[in-house]
Amino acid sequence: MSSSDHVVSLEGVNVHFEEEQGFLDVFSDPETVRAVDDISLEIAENDVVALVGESGCGKTTLGKTAIGVQRPTGGTVHYRGQDIWAAKDERNPEIPFDEVRKSLQIIHQDPGSSLNPNKSVRHSLSSPLQVTHPEMDTFERRERIYEMLERVGMTPPDDYANRFPHQLSGGEKQRIALIRALLMNPDLILADEAVSALDVSLRIDMMDLMLELQEAFNTSYLFISHNLSNASYLAGKADGRIGIMYLGELVEIGPVDEVLANPQHPYTKVLMWATPDLHPDVERDTDSPLRTIDVPDPKNPPAGCRFHTRCPKAREACKTAPPTTAVGDKHTTRCYRALEDHDYWDSPTLDE
Numbered sequence: 523m524s525s526s527d528h529v530v531s532l533e534g535v536n537v538h539f540e541e542e543q544g545f546l547d548v549f550s551d552p553e554t555v556r557a558v559d560d561i562s563l564e565i566a567e568n569d570v571v572a573l574v575g576e577s578g579c580g581k582t583t584l585g586k587t588a589i590g591v592q593r594p595t596g597g598t599v600h601y602r603g604q605d606i607w608a609a610k611d612e613r614n615p616e617i618p619f620d621e622v623r624k625s626l627q628i629i630h631q632d633p634g635s636s637l638n639p640n641k642s643v644r645h646s647l648s649s650p651l652q653v654t655h656p657e658m659d660t661f662e663r664r665e666r667i668y669e670m671l672e673r674v675g676m677t678p679p680d681d682y683a684n685r686f687p688h689q690l691s692g693g694e695k696q697r698i699a700l701i702r703a704l705l706m707n708p709d710l711i712l713a714d715e716a717v718s719a720l721d722v723s724l725r726i727d728m729m730d731l732m733l734e735l736q737e738a739f740n741t742s743y744l745f746i747s748h749n750l751s752n753a754s755y756l757a758g759k760a761d762g763r764i765g766i767m768y769l770g771e772l773v774e775i776g777p778v779d780e781v782l783a784n785p786q787h788p789y790t791k792v793l794m795w796a797t798p799d800l801h802p803d804v805e806r807d808t809d810s811p812l813r814t815i816d817v818p819d820p821k822n823p824p825a826g827c828r829f830h831t832r833c834p835k836a837r838e839a840c841k842t843a844p845p846t847t848a849v850g851d852k853h854t855t856r857c858y859r860a861l862e863d864h865d866y867w868d869s870p871t872l873d874e
């Protein structure tokens with residue numbers, strides 16, 4: 523597959539934020555938060571990739587970088603072979619930046635934030651149609667909006683079309699946000715914790731709806747969640763991949779079934795241990811496998827493998843950074859344990 527066949531491809535992407543110091547620290551250098559470090563990721567058409575990791579590991583920053591909302595401080599991001607930021611900076615790019623941004627949409631955890639509280643559902647859904655189908659008249663737009671509302675179970679559609687966001691439940695708002703994004707005919711939707719705020723009973727419904735509409739609209743999803751169970755459900759059902767992030771790095775990625783059946787990175791195993799509903803029948807240790815529960819400061823991440831300070835399998839060798847290693851079809855990890863002949867195996871275990 524060439525890079526233009528991918529909807530989005532990230533190559534060696536870094537996003538480092540310079541944090542200004544407080545008033546009393548005016549003379550010290552700004553501190554750098556390494557939110558995303560050296561991540562490469564390709565998203566194809568009709569693809570589903572779910573990113574999982576604990577709060578602050580860089581999921582949102584990576585997602586926003588993939589859709590051209592966040593400019594990387596290193597590496598490149600391409601949309602259908604066109605460098606997104608070159609498109610913004612150049613006069614006559616092959617694919618203009620506006621078009622790139624239209625093709626890469628986002629739905630947030632709080633759907634209220636993407637819906638204008640003063641605009642009716644009809645109005646919120648008309649705007650994207652006016653952009654993508656300027657030839658449609660008011661009647662045709664209304665038909666299309668009603669059809670979409672019916673499709674997502676919001677009936678009678680004329681009633682819902684006239685409602686304002688405060689007259690909708692959380693699940694209904696999220697469905698409107700999803701339709702709104704889909705009506706832009708996007709190639710990729712970043713769904714950032716899009717089901718996390720919903721009642722547990724509604725999450726599966728929302729994810730099923732996302733998948734059903736994915737087929738109809740021919741779109742891809744980059745789904746972000748701190749919940750391994752939700753991420754595995756969505757990406758698993760779509761035959762997609764799951765990516766595990768830790769402190770700004772993508773430590774493992776691969777097809778869902780393979781990663782869950784054969785996790786390679788100790789952090790993936792820890793996340794699985796912390797998600798007992800993935801395999802409710804399997805007995806598990808009650809003690810945390812982590813060496814320490816303290817999460818390192820992202821302004822000063824551990825040298826070498828970033829997980830080594832907490833990793834139950836850490837050895838002296840882990841104080842240097844492991845390379846990304848292929849362990850199966852589309853399955854990679856960043857851990858020395860994936861390298862059979864590495865010095866890691868003869869290296870002493872780390873003291874407590």
Ligand SMILES: Nc1ncnc2c1ncn2[C@@H]1O[C@H](COP(=O)(O)OP(=O)(O)OP(=O)(O)O)[C@@H](O)[C@H]1O
Nearest residue numbers: 539555557576577578579580581582583584748820
């Ligand atoms: N604009 C910014 N300026 C400075 N630091 C930032 C900025 N945006 C994010 N960060 C920092 O970058 C790191 C990654 O944040 P990010 O929101 O991407 O993580 P996350 O995994 O999505 O977390 P959460 O699930 O809590 O949203 C955090 O340490 C965060 O504080």
